[in-house]
Amino acid sequence: MAAKKKGKPKKTSLADIANSLGVSRTLVSMVLNGRGDENGINSDTQKRVLAKAKELNYKPNQLARGLRLGRTNTIGLIVADISNPFYATVARGIEDLAGQHGFRLMVCSSDEDSQKESELIQMFRDRQADGLIISTTQQNNDEIMALREDNYPFVLIDRHLEGLDINSVTVDNHLGATQAVDHLAQNGAKKIGLLKISPTHLSTMRDRVSGFLDATKTHMLASSPDLIQEIPFNRVKEGVYEALEYLLGDEVKADAIFAANNNLAAACLEYARENGLNIPQDIALLSFDDVRMFKFSYPTITAVAQPLQEIGRQAIKLLLDEILTKEPVVTKKQIVLPTDLVIRESCRIPEKSI
Amino acid sequence: MAAKKKGKPKKTSLADIANSLGVSRTLVSMVLNGRGDENGINSDTQKRVLAKAKELNYKPNQLARGLRLGRTNTIGLIVADISNPFYATVARGIEDLAGQHGFRLMVCSSDEDSQKESELIQMFRDRQADGLIISTTQQNNDEIMALREDNYPFVLIDRHLEGLDINSVTVDNHLGATQAVDHLAQNGAKKIGLLKISPTHLSTMRDRVSGFLDATKTHMLASSPDLIQEIPFNRVKEGVYEALEYLLGDEVKADAIFAANNNLAAACLEYARENGLNIPQDIALLSFDDVRMFKFSYPTITAVAQPLQEIGRQAIKLLLDEILTKEPVVTKKQIVLPTDLVIRESCRIPEKSI
DNA sequence: AATCCCTGCTTTATCGATTTAGTATCACAA
């Protein structure tokens, strides 16, 4: 009655219920966990416990519970940037399925910063998350290896680490890029510039570039190192501006741009807008990774779509499999999902340039 | 040495360090928390502890710590949809400042579902989050009131509950809407249709609508209930299509659309795109809330910009203030930030319709 | 010699829930 104004009113605990009912905490715990019958607790007592729990508005302290049980029914998701629709959609796929199995999802962004990624992994471990899903920066494999050493359940998404026995869900970036170039070539492109994000080691970028290179060779298109421009992750806009100035300039005169992710493509649109560049008349544009706005940008953008929700679903399935089986000796799986080329207006290169 | 293949290898605990060094856990705890000197621990012993901790790769179990301390250095953020750039940006503002003060941010989306919001609030409380920042659905005030009753630190953002002594950070929606209408009127609009999200009780929507109504009256523009169209949150696209069909149809013939949030505006763009509608020639479009894509959509969209990062920063400041002061008797603050009209191309209504 | 202080630790209790290993009571059989 007293402490009503000051401090937190201290939530009711198991002990409160036990005391006010004159029974042991053990009994209360058993009843509230639905193990009353199983433990031969009088059904009348059970009712009293349940009633009291409701009356006192009892909510178990999850820290205490997690500490005792060694699990928290929480899984962590670490992505580069949750505000990127790509990750946001994947996250949704994960969350939905996780929720159905009684798991909570906690999402954090690493900002493509390996230091921050390490901290986040550590943070989740310190808080006893039961498992992790990570879109790794691929720069701090030590931390990832430690997870593996420790048999900590985790799944990599979007980017993978090659040749390692690790769970992962990715898309076929090589094939997706190949099809993108096929499409550009069919529309008359002869000289395609590629924009990629600069941390060179990202497997997605690597695979998209190799797909791009293979396909340009197949189609006998122009090929030179200049055509591949690297854009730093944290200054996409400026980087793309410079890259486009160069690619569109007299020195190169590219007739198509293949943007290796949605941010790069968006920056191209922005550039086009601000510099009176016409797509696809002046130059074609194709994006790897489709986002909603490409449907109503000017022009609409042809893009390699990824099965976002499916990536999430497969990842959480793998993870739950690992968390729920006692034996950690399961073999890891590498799941590769197909992409889908969504054709819109941005690649119709007009006759003159063919 | 043994259990290397099966089960988790059990992280090292304080006790492990204490035992292997032949000292008490208390001592180890004190040293590792930097309170060694203060407690008169021999500096040599301190070194040994620190060395051993590093050697064994000790990481404190945050559940245990939180349980004992009654705080977790975690704050929860509940928003309608984290993939909406509006919330994503606000979240970033919060996270940055929180991090500087040693707090972690955990973000969850309520999907504008009051049931889910309740569960999330409960979840955060169960996990002993030290405070909450909530963009409430405004449908389950009970839960919010309970927070207040319990002196649980929290701040509302974006939407507020009127007349209650609760911390909140919002923008001046009324004024923002008024300025939007002023701009449309100056550009010759005579009949402005308003698209709003349907849970009618959202304070943002209510204030924007009232600003809209006041301004249309001031400018003596057309005014009729038909001009205000409600779109259900979970079917924006379809809803906007129907609403636009109506507003643009012969019956109404609106000459401008004021979309009360970025999603509605985006859906308008999509509609325009798919139906060969020209903005602003056929109709003007103005959005409340500015997002990146409005800079390179076709056309670029005039919008009421909100100080996103600032909303986040102010909110976390208020919250930390409350968390860090022992006395919970602080008076609550209602902070209202100004909006900013960003003029682009989508409202230049051509002569003919003036 | 008794007292006090200082340095450097340790002991014990605690946070809240769960698990393990009981115990008390009664009925009924041998």
Added chain:
DNA sequence: TTGTGATACTAAATCGATAAAGCAGGGATT
């Protein structure tokens, strides 16, 4: 009368970290 077995429950240990209170031993003080 002793034993068997349900039935209905409890005591104590545990998870890991921390806080409060206490103690041992040596030197200085009176």
